[in-house]
Amino acid sequence: MTVITRFAPSPTGYLHIGGARTALFNWLYAKANDGKFLLRIEDTDRERSTEDAVQAIFDGLNWLGIKPDDEPYFQFQRADRHREVVQQMIENGHAFKCYTTQEELTARRDEGEAKRREAKEAIKSGDEARAAELRSEADALLAPYRSPYRDGKQPNDPGSPYVVRLKAPDDGRVEFNDDVQGDVGVDTKNIDDLVLLRADGTPTYMIAVVVDDHDMGVTQVIRGDDHLANTYRQIPIYQAMGWNLPKYAHVPLIHGPDGKKLSKRHGALGVEAYRDMGYLPEGMNNYLLRLGWSHGDDEIIPQDKAIEWFGTDGLGKAPGRLDFDKMKSVNAHYIAQADDDRLCDLLFERDGFAQLSNVEKSRIRSAMSDIKGRAATIEELGNQVQFLLDLRPIEITGKLKKKMSQDALERLSKLTIRFKDLSNWENSALTAEISNFCADEEIGMGMIGPTLRAALTGGAPAPDLGLVLEWLGRDEALSRIKDQLDKVSD
Structure with missing residues (x-):
């Protein structure tokens, strides 16, 4: 048997991070078992489903590299098939036409809630017996709905509008073994006569999901545990049609750092x-x-x-x-x-980097192999390469001004003379020249390094000075230093 999994999002918004995880789990399970991963767009909610949301789902999955093995299914296009199955269920006695109106359902719920309020008042007055009676009546009214039409009751007007409902099991339990939750189940009294077809003939989510999973040959459903209650209600549909159940794995949802539901x-x-x-x-x-x-x-x-x-x-x-x-x-x-060229291309697509000059891009490409280890995201990578952009004239402000004292600039001027005489403008030679300069001047690195760094980067985060000088290139580096020395002469 070929393993088949599916991801079935509703196109009512972006691809949520929780949905992305569900898609990933289903994709990996299919690949791990040499199976197929399918994508189904559950667009039966026509008012909320949008083309933009569908495209956002496609784009998000494509970016993650989670690609279906067949063309995507669109649930709304299969409505005729869903109605066909519902008709079969009517014929085999597992579904029925229900003429209960929405107004009647609302009145039933309102009456149940009113009796619960009355029960609370009865408790306050000390009438425990009356409170128990009211609670029992409320529970019956607010219990999962069992329609009076399920047992053959006829409407006063045969031409009245109706929905088609599942005839939920009368007794026993709905049980299955879940790959995550273990053995789970509910009493059938907790399953309602759920609507399969609305009054306008459109199929509901519940029937559409079951029919589509069956027709697509889905063997494993991995989804959030918020769907567990849906599974209990969907299993009787499988049973009514004599179809095999897929295996289920209901995964706990993602929570926020505070342990509360993600929002x-x-x-x-x-x-x-x-x-x-x-x-x-x-x-x-x-x-x-x-x-x-x-x-x-x-x-x-x-x-x-x-x-x-x-x-x-x-x-x-x-x-x-x-x-x-x-x-x-x-x-x-x-x-x-990551590959250096790939990171550069991703960076150059971002706002503020797309219009960089070829010279600036060349500096960044030369630095990427050393810079990328200092960043966690492409956005942070952009911050790390700021000093390689065309920044002249660099304005030294704040605490950095202290690094540009008269003595410090005099030392910088001496070092610059030595830089100009260097034939090898590479990190190793530049680093050695700075070290030799410190030895000859009998000073520590702290007496020249901060001043040189300020002149080259304006205080931006940057790695070793030899690398900074190499990436900037001789002309740019010496020009940035000259800008600071010229301020003194002015």
């Missing part, structure tokens, strides 16, 4: 936001993989190992906690390993 205040953004902040897809995939799945104590897990090792037995039962420091740490590993 926008925690930074629950779409994956495109992390892309724009400068995370690499391999870094994001590695972080998401470890946010709910483990393989021993391994933290850095490249894609080939993830595919080799992934299985539902590694999924945890506790919610993962979003940790931005950890996310950066993992991404920093992949930044340090």
